[in-house]
Amino acid sequence: MACFSVVCNTGFLSIPNKLEVHGGKSKSLGRYRGFCCRSLGYHKYCNFQHGLLWNNELRPLSNGKSGVFLKGFNNRCKSKQGLCCYNKIEPLTNANSANKQMHLGKKGSTKLRSLRKRFSLRLRPRLRLLTIRLKTVTIRSVLNGIGTFLRKNIRRVTLFSSISATLGLCYLFLKLTAVPSPKMVPYSELITSLRNESVTKVLLEEGSRRIYYNTNSRIDGVTHMSDEELTNVLGENMANKVTSDDGSRSDQALNTNVLKKLSVTQASTPDWQYSTRKIDHDEKFLLSLMREKGITYSSAPQSVLMSMRTTLITIISLWIPLLPLMWLLYRQLTAGNSPAKKRRPDNQSVGFDDVEGVDSAKLELMEIVLCLQGAINYNKLGAKLPRGVLLVGPPGTGKTLLARAVAGEAGVPFFTVSASEFVEMFVGRGAARIRDLFNMARKYSPSIIFIDELDAVGTKRGRSFNDERDQTLNQLLTEMDGFESDSKVIVVAATNRPEVLDSALCRPGRFSRKIVVGEPDEEGRRKILAVHLRGIPLEEDSNLICSLIASLTPGFVGADLANIVNEAALLAARRGGETVAREDVMEAIERAKFGINDKQLRPSTISKELGKMFPWMPSLMGKNNTRQDGLPGPLGYQALS
Numbered sequence: 001m002a003c004f005s006v007v008c009n010t011g012f013l014s015i016p017n018k019l020e021v022h023g024g025k026s027k028s029l030g031r032y033r034g035f036c037c038r039s040l041g042y043h044k045y046c047n048f049q050h051g052l053l054w055n056n057e058l059r060p061l062s063n064g065k066s067g068v069f070l071k072g073f074n075n076r077c078k079s080k081q082g083l084c085c086y087n088k089i090e091p092l093t094n095a096n097s098a099n100k101q102m103h104l105g106k107k108g109s110t111k112l113r114s115l116r117k118r119f120s121l122r123l124r125p126r127l128r129l130l131t132i133r134l135k136t137v138t139i140r141s142v143l144n145g146i147g148t149f150l151r152k153n154i155r156r157v158t159l160f161s162s163i164s165a166t167l168g169l170c171y172l173f174l175k176l177t178a179v180p181s182p183k184m185v186p187y188s189e190l191i192t193s194l195r196n197e198s199v200t201k202v203l204l205e206e207g208s209r210r211i212y213y214n215t216n217s218r219i220d221g222v223t224h225m226s227d228e229e230l231t232n233v234l235g236e237n238m239a240n241k242v243t244s245d246d247g248s249r250s251d252q253a254l255n256t257n258v259l260k261k262l263s264v265t266q267a268s269t270p271d272w273q274y275s276t277r278k279i280d281h282d283e284k285f286l287l288s289l290m291r292e293k294g295i296t297y298s299s300a301p302q303s304v305l306m307s308m309r310t311t312l313i314t315i316i317s318l319w320i321p322l323l324p325l326m327w328l329l330y331r332q333l334t335a336g337n338s339p340a341k342k343r344r345p346d347n348q349s350v351g352f353d354d355v356e357g358v359d360s361a362k363l364e365l366m367e368i369v370l371c372l373q374g375a376i377n378y379n380k381l382g383a384k385l386p387r388g389v390l391l392v393g394p395p396g397t398g399k400t401l402l403a404r405a406v407a408g409e410a411g412v413p414f415f416t417v418s419a420s421e422f423v424e425m426f427v428g429r430g431a432a433r434i435r436d437l438f439n440m441a442r443k444y445s446p447s448i449i450f451i452d453e454l455d456a457v458g459t460k461r462g463r464s465f466n467d468e469r470d471q472t473l474n475q476l477l478t479e480m481d482g483f484e485s486d487s488k489v490i491v492v493a494a495t496n497r498p499e500v501l502d503s504a505l506c507r508p509g510r511f512s513r514k515i516v517v518g519e520p521d522e523e524g525r526r527k528i529l530a531v532h533l534r535g536i537p538l539e540e541d542s543n544l545i546c547s548l549i550a551s552l553t554p555g556f557v558g559a560d561l562a563n564i565v566n567e568a569a570l571l572a573a574r575r576g577g578e579t580v581a582r583e584d585v586m587e588a589i590e591r592a593k594f595g596i597n598d599k600q601l602r603p604s605t606i607s608k609e610l611g612k613m614f615p616w617m618p619s620l621m622g623k624n625n626t627r628q629d630g631l632p633g634p635l636g637y638q639a640l641s
């Protein structure tokens, strides 16, 4: 157990208990001079010359006899001298000066103190945490963790383990088949050796220009002897020694050792001492010289093992620099598949109630929902479900929201994707993604595919050199054609630039239904605001606030209005309000209209704006917009100038 220790002038008390932090160093505590030190975590130690600080109170300790009377004091004890503790207190019988010094710190060395402090502050909590974690860790939990990791990353683990196994096998093979290589010498040296008649054997390698040869000279101090010669010499030597007398056992052992050593040296000696490269058109001369000197020569193909080694080394040395490139390629390809993986059937909680101000678009889409739900029997009259619906309109008018509402209302899986995700570096990847998407949608049919910003892939073909984009569009056209009539997969797409779309996309049978999602009128804005103010606590009536904002924000679209409501709530939170006040709303409008930098212009500009809109209201045009009766001004707004 971690202890908490107290040093007083009479002894050392070890208190296995928690103590709260009290003060800092060298604190003067009236007549009880002493100090209180911080220790690790919640375990502290304090020491005083005359007292112990506990629970923010300084309890005096009597001098001299403390050690005696504290002995054996148990839980919840209170000494005569006022020491209160909640656990056992044990006096240190051997309260020597060294201990005192260490704990009092004043006399202790600075180094020791800093070490102690460092240990207390850094190491101890970590050790404690580690022990706690180790206590909770069991072999079973570790095995479970490993199992889960393997299950989650099975493909990666398989890939990495097969790569590692292959590399390991290659290494093992190279290690086992490693033979000492002969010394490379220039061709002229071979000719000189041949002329000197020091060459014993020559081998001409077939299919290459390499020549191997042995001489009767030494390499690195090792005589090149054939195995037979060496064994004979040493065998003879050993036999002689064994038969000589009894005391020659040591000689026998010596010989055995020599034999062993020499055989090791033999093993590390190459079969061929030297190798060189043949000079072109010099074979005739070489052969005639060898014949003349009576030297044994032969030719042989490279051994299978050596050819395998060479091939392996070539492959490895070629592939190692290629690995980073392969890794990049792999990442690209896996990233190419990821959007299809992400597109899971996703049940939306957005409904048509959440989209306002775009009533005609809503009506059109509602019909499709009813068809998907089977409420309208369109088959009866031979009609077909529209395959594609194109939502056209300025940014922020709620096209995406409408599409999500369609999915939410129809209760079918909704696959959403941005067309820019199909634009790929590699030709064919975008098309593959489109194929994946439509396959998945068909699998979960009836379902809805929503392609946002369709213009990213749907622009007119043949305008640029980007073949990949054209291929992606072609695939999209093919997939939309390829729907079976009863597949019930509807493609909803949204764009801000319908004019750039390829005409093949917009022909009947593909995006046959075009729905314009325009800017909302005042009534529309009011309704949109009502949607966004649903969960916001307002100081005033919500209808009033909606009308106020709607009247002040002509040309604003749904996204702007949502932003104004959010800004107002943030401003209210900033000033610490419980509800959103009219002032917050007005400032939010001001920010949305004019930005937040130009503080100087704020009141006058907004006044002018209001004046333009309500010219018949003099209080807005004039400087003083507080009515004489003390009631709020037009639309209840007063705080503008």
Ligand SMILES: Nc1ncnc2c1ncn2[C@@H]1O[C@H](COP(=O)(O)OP(=O)(O)OP(=O)(O)O)[C@@H](O)[C@H]1O
Pocket: 354, 355, 356, 357, 358, 393, 394, 395, 396, 397, 398, 399, 400, 401, 402, 452, 494, 495, 496, 528, 531, 557, 558, 559, 560, 562
């Ligand atoms: N008609 C609306 N009713 C309610 N909220 C709306 C409406 N239009 C927009 N919004 C709000 O604005 C946000 C953004 O709208 P959305 O993403 O649907 O716009 P968009 O038309 O798809 O824009 P873009 O063309 O830039 O993609 C929505 O999440 C919603 O909070």
